[in-house]
Amino acid sequence: MAHEIEEYVVETSVFVESVPKEKNIVSQSDINEVGSYASKVAGIKEVLCRDHMKVAFFGRTSNGKSTVINAMLGDKILPSxxxxxxxxxxxxxxxxxxxxxxxxxxxxxxxNISGISHLAHALCNNRLGDSTLVRIHWPKSRCQLLRDDVVLVDSPGIDVSESLDEWIDKHCLDADVFVLVANSESTLMNTEKNFFHKVSERLSKPNIFILQNRWDMAASEPEYLNEVRKQHLDRTVDFLVNELKVVERSQAEKRIFFVSAKETLMVRLNEAKGISNNSGFPEGFSSRYFEFQDFERKFEECISKTAVVTKFDQHTRRGKGIGGDLQKLVGAIQERAWSQREKKICDRHSLYQQLDHTEKELNAVTIQMKEKICSIVEDVERRVSNALNEEIRRLYVLVDEFNEPFHPDLLVLNVYKKTLHAHVEAGLGSNLRARLSSALALNIESSQQEMTKRMLALLKDEKRDLAGTLLPRREPFEVLYRLNCENLCADFQEDIDFKFSLGVVSMVQRFLGSASSRFVKNNHKEHISRGIPMTPMTPSNEPPLGVSQDDWSIISKFAVAAVGSQGTMGIALALGLMFKTVGWRIIGLTGAVYGSLYLYERLTWTNKAKERTFKKQYVDHATRKLRLIVDLTSHNCSHQVQQELSGTFARLCRLVDESTTEMHKEMRSLEKEVQLLEDTGAQAKKLRNKANYLINELNIFQQTYLSLNE
Known part of the structure; x- marks a missing residue:
C-alpha cells in the first residue's frame, strides 16, 4: 500500500509541475506541498518495510536513560x-x-565494544557529534529482548543541544515507541514537554512511556511519598491526555511508572553473578523493582501488539492524511480548472457570436457599398457628361474671353494657338469644377462617412482608434478633369486668307455646302451618338450628299477651275447677254456696286477680322474634338471617384479583416486553452478519485487489521 501511495504522490507531483504556471491553477506553494509529501511517504515506506521495532529513549541530561537501557538489557553496555x-x-x-x-x-x-566509552562518552576528548549514530551489535543470546528484533536507541540529553529539530527528523520519525526518562526528584520540565510536542507535530499519536526514574530517592521522605507520587502522576497524565492528546485518560496511568533503573541494573548484574539481592537496597525496593518489571511487561506487550498496531495505524493515518490533503489539493485544482474552463467557453462563445456577426455584417455592407459605389459612379459619369456638353456649347464664350494679341504671322500665330489651348483647357476645367466639385465632394464625403460608420461598428474598441490614420484624408477629394486641348486640337489648321463673299468660288462652295447640309440632316441624323449633341454644320465644314470632306474639297476646286477655264469667252458671252438685255448703264452700275463691295470687304479684312475668323474656326474645330472625348472624360472622372471610394472601402475592409483574423487566432487560442483546461480538470479528477480509492483501501486495511488484533 505504501508503494501505491508513493506512486500516487509521484504522479501528483508530475501533474502539478506540468500545469502551466501562467494559468493560475497551480501555485508554487502547491508544488512545494506535493514535493514535501514525497519525502514523508518515503519515510513511511522505509518504516513499514523495516523488520524490527525501534524504541527511542529521551530525557534531560543525567535522568538515567542509559541506565534504563542497561537495566532492560541486563548488562552494563552503554556508558553511564x-x-x-x-x-x-x-x-x-x-x-x-x-x-x-x-x-x-x-x-x-x-x-571492539570496549571502544564505546571513547566514542560516546561526553568526557572523552575524541567524542562524536551529538547527532551522530553509533550502532552497537549485541548478541541476541545474551538478551531476550533483542531476540524479538527490538532496537533500542539512547540519545544525548535534550537540554544540552540546539539540534533538537535535526534529532527529531533524523532519529525519531521512524521510532515505534518513545520512552521519556524523567527525574522524579523534580517535576516534568518544559524542555521535555517541548520535545514531545515537536515529535507529536511530526507523528500522529506516538506511543509514549514515561519513567519517573530515581524514585528510590523518595524513600528518604516516606511521609510525602504518596503526595509526591500523586503530584507527578497528575502532571504527567495531564501532559499525555490534554497537551499531547495521545491516549485516553483511562490508559494514561498505565503508561507512567515510578522506578529506579540503577537498583534494577544492580539486581540483574548481581543475578548474573549469582549474588543474592536480599539486602543492601533502600526501603521500598521491591515495589520499585516490581514496577520496573511491570513496565517491561507492558512495554513488551506494546511492542508485540499495541506498537505494531500503532505502527501501522499511525502510518495508515498518515497515509490517509496525505491522501486526504492531496485529494483536497487536486480537488481545488480541478475546481479552478473547471471554473476557468467555463469562463473560457463563455469567452469563446461570445467571440464566436461576435465573429459570426462581423462576417455577416461585412458581407451585407460589402454588397450594399458596392451597389452604392456603382450608383455614385454612374451619377458622376452622367453629371460630368452633361456639364462637359454644356461647356462645349458655351465654348465660343470661353474662346471670346481670350484677349492675347493676335497677328497672322506664322511664328506669332503658333504661340497664340498654344496659349489659346492652355486657356481653353484651364477654363473648361475651372468651369467643370465650379459646376461639379461641391456636389461631388459632398456626395463622396457623405458616402465615406456612411461606410466608415458602418465598418467601424464591426471593430473592437481598441481597433477603432486606428481608423483615424487610415480613413478619409483631411482635404476633400477633388476630381481632376484631364482634357489636354493642345494634343486634342493639334491638327487644327486655320484659314484666314481673304475671300470675297460674292466671289464665284465662295458662292459655289456656299451652294454646294448648303446641299450637303440638307443631305446630312435628312439621311444621317440617325447615326449620331445619343450622348453627343449634333455639331452645328457650317458651309465650310459640311460634305454634300454623303461625300467626305476631303473628296468634296477636290470637287469644289475642280468646279471652280472649270468655271474659270472659260476665260474671256465666258466673260464675253455674259457681258454680251447683259448688254443686250439691260444696257451699259445698268452693267456699269452693277459693276460699280460689286467693286465697292469687294473694296469694302477687302479694306475691312483687318487683323481683328482675321482673329474673329480664327476663333470661329477654332471653336468649330474644338467643338468637334471635345465632343469626341465627352464619354472618355466622364468615364475618367467616374473612375477617379470609384477609386477613391473603393480605396476607402478597401482600407476599411482590410482593418475589419485584420480584426477578424485576430479573432480567429484568439478563437484557436481559446480552443487550445479550453482543451488544456479540460485535460487538466480530467487529470485532477482522476487523481482525486484515485486518492479517494487509496483512502478507502487504507480504511479497509485499518478496520480489518484492528479487528483481527482485537
Whole structure:
C-alpha cells in the first residue's frame, strides 16, 4: 500500500509541475506541498518495510536513560554515570553472532565494544557529534529482548543541544515507541514537554512511556511519598491526555511508572553473578523493582501488539492524511480548472457570436457599398457628361474671353494657338469644377462617412482608434478633369486668307455646302451618338450628299477651275447677254456696286477680322474634338471617384479583416486553452478519485487489521 501511495504522490507531483504556471491553477506553494509529501511517504515506506521495532529513549541530561537501557538489557553496555555522559545516539540491536561489536555512522568497519566509552562518552576528548549514530551489535543470546528484533536507541540529553529539530527528523520519525526518562526528584520540565510536542507535530499519536526514574530517592521522605507520587502522576497524565492528546485518560496511568533503573541494573548484574539481592537496597525496593518489571511487561506487550498496531495505524493515518490533503489539493485544482474552463467557453462563445456577426455584417455592407459605389459612379459619369456638353456649347464664350494679341504671322500665330489651348483647357476645367466639385465632394464625403460608420461598428474598441490614420484624408477629394486641348486640337489648321463673299468660288462652295447640309440632316441624323449633341454644320465644314470632306474639297476646286477655264469667252458671252438685255448703264452700275463691295470687304479684312475668323474656326474645330472625348472624360472622372471610394472601402475592409483574423487566432487560442483546461480538470479528477480509492483501501486495511488484533 505504501508503494501505491508513493506512486500516487509521484504522479501528483508530475501533474502539478506540468500545469502551466501562467494559468493560475497551480501555485508554487502547491508544488512545494506535493514535493514535501514525497519525502514523508518515503519515510513511511522505509518504516513499514523495516523488520524490527525501534524504541527511542529521551530525557534531560543525567535522568538515567542509559541506565534504563542497561537495566532492560541486563548488562552494563552503554556508558553511564554522574553528569552528562552520552554524547551521541547509541543504537543497540541484536546480533546472531556471539561477539559484540560496534559500527560508526557511514562506516562498515567493526570496532571492539570496549571502544564505546571513547566514542560516546561526553568526557572523552575524541567524542562524536551529538547527532551522530553509533550502532552497537549485541548478541541476541545474551538478551531476550533483542531476540524479538527490538532496537533500542539512547540519545544525548535534550537540554544540552540546539539540534533538537535535526534529532527529531533524523532519529525519531521512524521510532515505534518513545520512552521519556524523567527525574522524579523534580517535576516534568518544559524542555521535555517541548520535545514531545515537536515529535507529536511530526507523528500522529506516538506511543509514549514515561519513567519517573530515581524514585528510590523518595524513600528518604516516606511521609510525602504518596503526595509526591500523586503530584507527578497528575502532571504527567495531564501532559499525555490534554497537551499531547495521545491516549485516553483511562490508559494514561498505565503508561507512567515510578522506578529506579540503577537498583534494577544492580539486581540483574548481581543475578548474573549469582549474588543474592536480599539486602543492601533502600526501603521500598521491591515495589520499585516490581514496577520496573511491570513496565517491561507492558512495554513488551506494546511492542508485540499495541506498537505494531500503532505502527501501522499511525502510518495508515498518515497515509490517509496525505491522501486526504492531496485529494483536497487536486480537488481545488480541478475546481479552478473547471471554473476557468467555463469562463473560457463563455469567452469563446461570445467571440464566436461576435465573429459570426462581423462576417455577416461585412458581407451585407460589402454588397450594399458596392451597389452604392456603382450608383455614385454612374451619377458622376452622367453629371460630368452633361456639364462637359454644356461647356462645349458655351465654348465660343470661353474662346471670346481670350484677349492675347493676335497677328497672322506664322511664328506669332503658333504661340497664340498654344496659349489659346492652355486657356481653353484651364477654363473648361475651372468651369467643370465650379459646376461639379461641391456636389461631388459632398456626395463622396457623405458616402465615406456612411461606410466608415458602418465598418467601424464591426471593430473592437481598441481597433477603432486606428481608423483615424487610415480613413478619409483631411482635404476633400477633388476630381481632376484631364482634357489636354493642345494634343486634342493639334491638327487644327486655320484659314484666314481673304475671300470675297460674292466671289464665284465662295458662292459655289456656299451652294454646294448648303446641299450637303440638307443631305446630312435628312439621311444621317440617325447615326449620331445619343450622348453627343449634333455639331452645328457650317458651309465650310459640311460634305454634300454623303461625300467626305476631303473628296468634296477636290470637287469644289475642280468646279471652280472649270468655271474659270472659260476665260474671256465666258466673260464675253455674259457681258454680251447683259448688254443686250439691260444696257451699259445698268452693267456699269452693277459693276460699280460689286467693286465697292469687294473694296469694302477687302479694306475691312483687318487683323481683328482675321482673329474673329480664327476663333470661329477654332471653336468649330474644338467643338468637334471635345465632343469626341465627352464619354472618355466622364468615364475618367467616374473612375477617379470609384477609386477613391473603393480605396476607402478597401482600407476599411482590410482593418475589419485584420480584426477578424485576430479573432480567429484568439478563437484557436481559446480552443487550445479550453482543451488544456479540460485535460487538466480530467487529470485532477482522476487523481482525486484515485486518492479517494487509496483512502478507502487504507480504511479497509485499518478496520480489518484492528479487528483481527482485537
Amino acid at each position: 554515570g554522574i553528569g552528562h555522559t552520552t554524547n551521541c545516539f547509541l543504537q543497540v540491536e541484536g546480533e546472531d553472532g556471539n561477539e559484540p561489536f560496534l559500527l560508526c555512522e557511514d562506516s562498515t568497519e567493526r570496532q
